[in-house]
């Protein structure tokens with residue numbers, strides 16, 4: 092029936108004019124039923140097919156592009172959210188870790204040394220360094236402040252060698268009017284926390300403020316010294332991301348002799364660096380040291396810097412950290428009877444101020460010198476352990492004493508024996524080197540007895556032995572010294588009560604005691620002895636009290 096009616100309608104369409112499309116209706120002008128009808132009845136041509144396909148493809152493509160845009164936008168928003176989430180996660184994680192580090196326990200590094208707690212990492216000292224006022228200024232380059240970063244400083248050596256290099260580099264910065272950039276005392280530069288040292292874990296780096304307190308590591312030089320205040324390496328990297336680099340080789344070319352003296356090196360460098368105006372100046376880390384390692388062992392090259400260095404605030408204001416002072420105070424009863432309360436004396440007013448207001452009474456500052464000599468104390472520096480190999484090596488190469496152990500005013504001088512050198516030596520020479528570098532207990536007792544006869548030794552009654560020797564050997568030595576008679580207290584590095592942090596910097600505790608002793612008996616080839624002697628000379632302690640094995 093449906094079909095019927097359809098056919099019927101069809102038939103009627105053909106007969107009657109369709110009411111829907113009135114050709115008179117202008118709106119439908121082009122779409123008059125006649126051509127439309129014709130068009131629908133046409134067989135599709137090739138051109139039309141191509142056109143149709145093109146339109147279809149264009150539509151699909153359009154939709155895809157639009158979808159892709161939407162997709163990318165969605166991804167962007169998602170990524171943003173993810174990043175924010177990650178940052179929050181990181182923050183929480185860091186906070187948790189920090190909390191754990193500060194309050195719960197030190198994190199353990201992987202090691203075969205599991206049964207012992209890991210050494211401390213000195214985080215709070217590092218944070219205290221970053222909190223120094225010079226790291227919190229509006230403009231680090233105000234008033235033309237300039238910086239010097241000596242990237243090729245010593246690392247992987249003992250504190251004695253590190254300190255020599257540190258003092259001389261800082262002196263160069265001071266000489267050129269630049270603020271010194273100080274780094275951690277660095278054993279290992281790979282960014283690790285711990286380093287395995289002969290089967291023992293040691294911190295890869297220790298902030299200088301755990302060892303010393305001086306203009307070297309950010310302390311004051313004098314009033315209005317903001318242009319000179321040293322900065323921490325991390326802050327340097329922040330303010331000077333692209334410093335001007337100076338290579339050691341370029342400056343070494345300027346020396347007129349192959350082995351210049353310390354003062355010549357200082358002046359040549361100061362001259363060269365003063366021509367550079369840029370505030371951010373770095374010595375290339377991949378070139379040789381400024382002050383070569385041989386310099387410190389050659390008195391002929393080293394000592395001409397003394398008149399300049401000994402007057403420099405770098406050494407004049409050099410002192411030890413509160414950590415070292417506390418170890419000294421806790422243990423002082425072991426090696427001295429001087430009272431804990433050191434006498435105050437009035438500090439003299441600055442010359443300018445006293446004339447300015449001569450009639451006005453000035454308040455006197457109360458001064459106490461924490462590095463005053465300790466009367467009655469004899470300090471012995473005895474390197475043991477693997478130092479025996481080093482002493483034999485020194486003998487084979489006929490090495491002389493360290494430069495600062497060789498001031499002409501000292502009663503003991505090293506006289507190079509005849510024969511030997513260049514890798515071999517005679518038996519007598521070897522015996523002589525060992526006697527003065529790695530002496531036996533009998534040789535030590537004999538030497539102490541000789542030194543006790545000297546006028547500057549008057550009043551000696553206590554002994555402190557700075558040593559890395561094994562406890563058994565140290566006890567034997569103490570017994571032998573006791574047998575000499577005439578000693579009140581006899582103590583050694585092995586007797587000290589120190590905490591985990593002090594243990595890592597114990598050599599500085601020994602140095603402080605050695606610097607204050609009435610008489611020091613050092614090892615001429617040791618850089619630690621030579622640093623102690625340098626500070627004793629800076630502080631004006633009688634040269635005759637610096638003795639050697």
Ligand SMILES: *[C@@H]1O[C@H](CO)[C@@H](O)[C@H](O)[C@H]1NC(C)=O
Nearest residue numbers: 212213217275296298324325
């Ligand atoms: C210095 O040592 C501290 C403590 O170990 C460490 O946190 C810091 O990253 C070190 N600084 C540099 C510049 O390596």
Ligand SMILES: *[C@@H]1O[C@H](CO)[C@@H](O)[C@H](O)[C@H]1NC(C)=O
Nearest residue numbers: 313314315316317441443444
């Ligand atoms: C330090 O600076 C202040 C302020 O600029 C000045 O008043 C004072 O005299 C200066 N002191 C010295 C010793 O130069």
